[in-house]
Amino acid sequence: MKKDLGSVLALYPTPLTVVGAVVNGKPNWVLVGHVGIMGHDRIMVSLAKPHYTNQGIYESRKLSVNIVDEALLAKADYVGCVSGNKTDKSGVFACSMGQSGAPLIDEAKLSMECTVEDIYETKGFDNFILKIDHTYAEESILSEDGKIDYGVFKPVLFEMPGYTYLKTGDSAAKCMTLGRERQ
Ligand SMILES: Cc1cc2nc3c(=O)[nH]c(=O)nc-3n(C[C@H](O)[C@H](O)[C@H](O)COP(=O)(O)O)c2cc1C
Numbered sequence: 001m002k003k004d005l006g007s008v009l010a011l012y013p014t015p016l017t018v019v020g021a022v023v024n025g026k027p028n029w030v031l032v033g034h035v036g037i038m039g040h041d042r043i044m045v046s047l048a049k050p051h052y053t054n055q056g057i058y059e060s061r062k063l064s065v066n067i068v069d070e071a072l073l074a075k076a077d078y079v080g081c082v083s084g085n086k087t088d089k090s091g092v093f094a095c096s097m098g099q100s101g102a103p104l105i106d107e108a109k110l111s112m113e114c115t116v117e118d119i120y121e122t123k124g125f126d127n128f129i130l131k132i133d134h135t136y137a138e139e140s141i142l143s144e145d146g147k148i149d150y151g152v153f154k155p156v157l158f159e160m161p162g163y164t165y166l167k168t169g170d171s172a173a174k175c176m177t178l179g180r181e182r183q
Contacts, residue, residue, distance in 0.1 A: 009160065012157075012158070012159040012160055012161070013157035013158055013159040013166050014033050014034065014035055014036075014157065014158050014159075015033075015035060015067060015068075015155050015156075015157060015158070016031070016032075016033055016067075016068040016073075016076065016155070016156045016157060016158040016165060017031075017032045017033070017035055017045070017065050017066060017067055017068060018030065018031055018032070018065075018066045018068060018072070018076050018079060018093075018105060018108070019032045019045055019047070019053060019063055019064065019065055019066075020063060020064040020066060020093075020095065020102060020103045020104065020105060021053050021056035021057045021060065021062065021063040021064075021102065021103070022056050022060055022062075022101075022102075022103060023052055023053060023055055023056030023059075023084060024055075024056070026088070026090040027090050027093075027095050027103035028052055028053050028056060028084040028089055028090060029053075029079040029089050029092055029093060029105075030047065030051055030052075030053040030079055030080070030084075031068075031076050031077065031079050031080025032045050032046070032047065032065075033158035033160070034046035035065070038129065041131070041132065042117065042129055042130060042131060042132070043065065043112070043114070043129075043130050043132065044120075044127055044128065044129050044130065045063075045065060045127075045128050045130065046125050046126075046127045046128075047125065047126050047127075047128065048124060048125055049124055049125060049126055050085075051083065051084075051085075052083050052084030052085045053084065054126050057116060057126075057128060058119075058126075060101065060102075061115055061116040062100055062101045062102040062113075062114070062115060062116075063102050063114055063116070063128070063130070064098060064102040064103060064104045064105070064111050064112065064113050064114065065111065065112045065114060065130070066104070066105045066108035066110070066111045066112075067108065067109075067110040067111070067153075067155050068108075068155065068156045069109060069110075069153060069154055069155055069156060070154065070156060070167070071107070071109075072105070072107060072108055072156075073156055073165060075092055075093060076156075077165075078092060079092055093105040093106065093107065093108075094106040094107065098111075098113035098133075098134060098136070099113065099133070099134055100113050100114075100115060100133040100134065102114065104136060109137065109138040109140065109141050109153060110135075110136070110137050110138070110141065110148065110153060110155075111135070111136045112130075112132050112134070112135050112136075113132075113133050113134040113135075113136070114130035114131060114132055114133060115130065115131045115133055116128050116129070116130060117129050117130060117131045140152070141153040150168065151169055151171060154167065154168050154169040155168055156168070
């Protein structure tokens with residue numbers, strides 16, 4: 001029998017990301033699990049209004065979304081534990097400025113450099129709707145035909161109820177193979 005949990009957010013796990021933006025002249029990094037895909041060319045990151053990072057995003061409208069793998073996880077977890085409001089996190093990651101002006105984590109194997117297109121405010125949150133200007137990927141995570149191979153990259157996922165990071169990498173099936181078999 002199913003239990004009605006009420007209005008509970010159940011859309012987990014989500015990819016774990018570190019968002020980077022210049023705040024008061026320095027890069028700042030924040031761990032973000034509440035991210036989403038919109039259509040085929042927009043993404044969304046949801047940031048609580050008191051976060052230090054939001055100030056910089058409002059000012060420059062530029063940010064990077066760096067996808068976390070296990071190699072990045074310890075530092076990523078750190079930038080989710082401390083706020084730029086109290087601690088200078090600019091030195092946590094070596095970084096380079098992207099072509100649009102957002103700070104990109106050098107050691108991240110996969111990063112998107114984005115421009116804010118819209119801000120959808122909900123109570124206590126800035127939900128930034130982003131246009132992807134550039135996507136930068138380490139060659140080591142690309143397949144022979146130049147596509148991102150998530151089986152090789154193995155992004156870390158986030159789930160809120162157990163407040164846990166999950167591993168990825170195993171494949172369940174190729175898309176549309178199981179459906180076609182049933183036709
Ligand atoms: C696993 C994890 C996921 C998080 N996801 C989000 C998120 O999706 N949105 C958000 O606003 N804060 C999220 N946070 C909290 C921020 O990363 C944290 O409060 C951070 O210190 C804010 O940094 P800032 O004030 O320098 O911007 C998350 C923290 C953890 C540990």
